[in-house]
Amino acid sequence: MRRRPERQTRLEDVAKAAGVSRSTASRVISGSGPASPTARERVHSAARLLGYRPDQAARSLVNGSGFRVTLAVVGTTAQVLDDPYVHRAVAAAALTATSYDVGVSLQWVPRDAPRLDRLLADRTVRGVVVLNTTEAALRSVPPTVRGRVASVGIGSRTVPSFDVDNGGGAAAVLRHLYATGRRRIAMVTGPAWLPCAQRPVKAYRDLMRAAGLPVRLVSGDFTAAGGRRAAGTILARWPEVDAVFGINDAAALGVLAALRAAGRQVPEDVAVAGFDDVEAAGLSDPGLTTATNPVEQIISSAVGAVLGETWVPPTTVFPSALVRRASA
């Protein structure tokens, strides 16, 4: 009368129903260790019948594996966490983690002193997915951890990388600008310390050189405010500019706003394009030409990599496609 009528079915129930011992059932369920085909079959069907789900807490306790995935965002200040891109990533991570019966945490990693080893030392943390990855951050990963870390951005020998082909996406956008007659093209870059933000810059430099066009680079910081400032600089330095490529949509939208304020018509006087294809890109006036960034897929793969058992290649690149709208 004091005992709850229904309890969660545990391994022992499955074992009993299958007519084997807990040990055998455990080996079958966790997939580690030998078991006869018959035992395997019976345990699996019993588990299915009883709706058995392993208790993650017990698992964590016994093999110290942890029960959450941490999204570690490298940045100068904790402000990086307050960003639509990060929000999107967290939501995607939470969704994927849910299917593994674990949760996600969110942490800022100071760019100056990235200590991913500390995060990994936490027993409650099963794996870490790093955003805005830097070389220093990768160096702080102990070589012993294998398969518990994944990076969105650059990788290393021990840390697999999952990233969008932003070099290719940027090239597609820039080729589109060129194809539509633009010849005085400026670019707003991202933070200089962020390795993966250099790929679009390289694409820009390469294409400008190949076309025999001058390079017009202004630094930004992934924000709309930064884009506004950059647009001011561009107009002051190169008033003849006829196109601006922002390294991300936020920067491009800031450029758009600043150009309008300066009386330039978009796209007649100046074309504007971005990267990411965020929701706001479809709502601006004119609609922002950009390239896709499959953040959800990327994060989902990265989370799957740190949670799953399966081997993952050192580098996984996700394609980026041009999205033509009115701004360019």
Add this chain to the structure above:
Amino acid sequence: MRRRPERQTRLEDVAKAAGVSRSTASRVISGSGPASPTARERVHSAARLLGYRPDQAARSLVNGSGFRVTLAVVGTTAQVLDDPYVHRAVAAAALTATSYDVGVSLQWVPRDAPRLDRLLADRTVRGVVVLNTTEAALRSVPPTVRGRVASVGIGSRTVPSFDVDNGGGAAAVLRHLYATGRRRIAMVTGPAWLPCAQRPVKAYRDLMRAAGLPVRLVSGDFTAAGGRRAAGTILARWPEVDAVFGINDAAALGVLAALRAAGRQVPEDVAVAGFDDVEAAGLSDPGLTTATNPVEQIISSAVGAVLGETWVPPTTVFPSALVRRASA
């Protein structure tokens, strides 16, 4: 030689250092059960000295408390999860949960058959925060669970509510429209099934009635596309309209785009205002007048309520403030 040099300090280490038994240390740390002032003092200082942090997995295992917070979003389809507001909420939840050493999960709850009891039956789930709460969802919460559920929206006797004063915020926006001379004001509503979305509608009706103005309501769905459609309906039905209030910024931005496409000047011909103060509201042209929605604070409080021990009031209301921009 096979043992790792450093292990996580556990309760036993603390107990030993404090010169008491595990039980006493446990009682002191978990705060439940008697302990002499001296023991209390010694255990606490030992714990602080050794940097002791209770193992959440072990705690979960022994008292079946779970180690993650689930963000449960009620909606017609799983599409609700793909929404900037939800993304923002997840990030805020993850950030708060991190400080409790737990993670967050994200789940869609079908509006037709909300089964929060199932979520709560999951042993790995320590608490649930419900978004887009409906009466049916609240009814599905077993009365026995106390303090493990919180709602962003309407609450119930057993489920505390945390919400923005969207009635008050809407009133502030509408009064602003009235004060700036608008008299033919239409409103784009949210989904009819969502209780907390009725408060702004009520504010609208009340103010229109008080001012002796006709009611012009068109239904939307919180999306920009819905806002576009609603704007079309409004222009067709009431071409004389001189202001549109969107129940959220996404809808208002959709209205803005549709009005521009229809050749109406904003704000000269028609004023437009929204609610939420999302990032995109500051980037549109013209900037969108709106009212603040402190989502981060709200979610943080709700997560704290389901994770913390402390009692929370049945209803916590967060103020909303008008943000004037160029659109109204």
Add this chain to the structure above:
DNA sequence: TTGTAGGCGTTATCAT
């Protein structure tokens, strides 16, 4: 007020 003795559900080690 304190300590002793299980037990939470799982996996790993060791016999068989």
Add this chain to the structure above:
DNA sequence: ATGATAACGCCTACAA
């Protein structure tokens, strides 16, 4: 290939 048994770290009757 299989099964008993001992951990994992913590909490909580229960006895002292």
